[in-house]
Amino acid sequence: MKHLVSLPRIPLVAAATPLQPAPRLSAEIGVEVWFKRDDLTGLGLGGNKVRGLEYLLGDALDQGCDCLVTGAGSQSNWAMLAALAARRCGLTPYLVFYGSRTRPTGNLLLSEFLGADVRFTGELERASVDAGIDKLGAELSAAGRRPYLVPRGGATPLGAAGYVRASMELAEQLMATGLAPSQLWLATGSCGTQAGLVAGSRWLHSPYDVVGVSVSRPVDECVTRVESLARGASSLLGFSPDDDGCVTVLGGYLGQGYGRGSLAGDAAAQLVARTEGIFLDPVFGAKAMAALVDAARAGSVDGPVVFLVSGGAPTLFAGPKGSL
Numbered sequence: 001m002k003h004l005v006s007l008p009r010i011p012l013v014a015a016a017t018p019l020q021p022a023p024r025l026s027a028e029i030g031v032e033v034w035f036k037r038d039d040l041t042g043l044g045l046g047g048n049k050v051r052g053l054e055y056l057l058g059d060a061l062d063q064g065c066d067c068l069v070t071g072a073g074s075q076s077n078w079a080m081l082a083a084l085a086a087r088r089c090g091l092t093p094y095l096v097f098y099g100s101r102t103r104p105t106g107n108l109l110l111s112e113f114l115g116a117d118v119r120f121t122g123e124l125e126r127a128s129v130d131a132g133i134d135k136l137g138a139e140l141s142a143a144g145r146r147p148y149l150v151p152r153g154g155a156t157p158l159g160a161a162g163y164v165r166a167s168m169e170l171a172e173q174l175m176a177t178g179l180a181p182s183q184l185w186l187a188t189g190s191c192g193t194q195a196g197l198v199a200g201s202r203w204l205h206s207p208y209d210v211v212g213v214s215v216s217r218p219v220d221e222c223v224t225r226v227e228s229l230a231r232g233a234s235s236l237l238g239f240s241p242d243d244d245g246c247v248t249v250l251g252g253y254l255g256q257g258y259g260r261g262s263l264a265g266d267a268a269a270q271l272v273a274r275t276e277g278i279f280l281d282p283v284f285g286a287k288a289m290a291a292l293v294d295a296a297r298a299g300s301v302d303g304p305v306v307f308l309v310s311g312g313a314p315t316l317f318a319g320p321k322g323s324l
């Protein structure tokens with residue numbers, strides 16, 4: 001990956017995030033589990049999105065942009081962290097959310113606290129955000145601003161580069177601990193995180209398979225997106241993998257839908273809090289952990305495995321009806 005070091009990048013991550021054993025959880029589910037603590041990435045309340053933002057903000061500053069426009073749902077971890085990263089770099093953050101204004105809790109509260117310019121599309125479809133971002137970008141350009149537009153989730157090949165870099169970080173930690181996990185588990189939403197991990201593991205010939213648990217899209221759509229973003233990241237970074245392998249995404253853990261908690265997820269998150277003292281967010285990490293717990297108890301996982309704790313703490317306080 002010759003371009004990984006030459007791509008413009010703003011250091012935001014308090015790297016390396018810890019790789020920690022989870023002995024009490026492991027004993028409960030019968031598989032050795034380690035946590036990669038990306039809830040501790042160090043910007044705001046942490047989370048996986050900070051890694052991609054290092055490259056996205058690097059690109060924005062390189063292009064001479066003076067503001068950042070992105071969006072999602074009003075409880076989006078991505079949107080809040082993108083706004084926070086923009087502030088850290090001196091760019092004005094603009095956020096486009098679908099739906100209408102709700103009571104400010106969780107990430108919406110924080111987005112407003114940090115002074116992001118927040119707009120609602122008034123439409124319930126998530127896709128209304130995409131048109132809203134383009135429209136606002138055009139308005140800002142017409143007014144003489146230099147906006148940097150990023151799609152929902154930051155799911156672009158450049159955003160995925162953050163988790164290629166994280167794969168290197170993890171490889172060093174695995175070497176130092178002598179650990180050779182069979183799998184790396186994570187929650188998959190817009191697919192950029194899994195794509196970066198897949199591209200990184202192919203490049204590094206890592207010992208583990210990357211196992212995503214879909215928390216929003218149908219499995220087939222995730223597989224296609226992860227593969228396409230992984231290829232995009234690899235080609236951006238000047239690397240063509242000789243061994244593409246397959247992309248693994250599991251379904252069946254959506255519960256009542258995207259952005260809502262689930263009974264299985266809540267039970268898994270409680271287990272992690274009560275055994276390891278770590279809070280998983282209810283709509284990403286909790287559902288991925290539910291899938292891992294089921295697989296471990298069904299005897300279909302050979303440990304050790306690594307689980308990516310991807311953050312999302314603000315939604316713990318958003319109540320049951322948050323929308324991401």
Ligand SMILES: Cc1ncc(COP(=O)(O)O)c(C=O)c1O
Binds near residue numbers: 187284
């Ligand atoms: C806490 C948390 N975990 C996991 C994910 C999934 O990451 P991705 O959208 O890159 O698939 C997200 C996405 O917003 C998130 O906020």
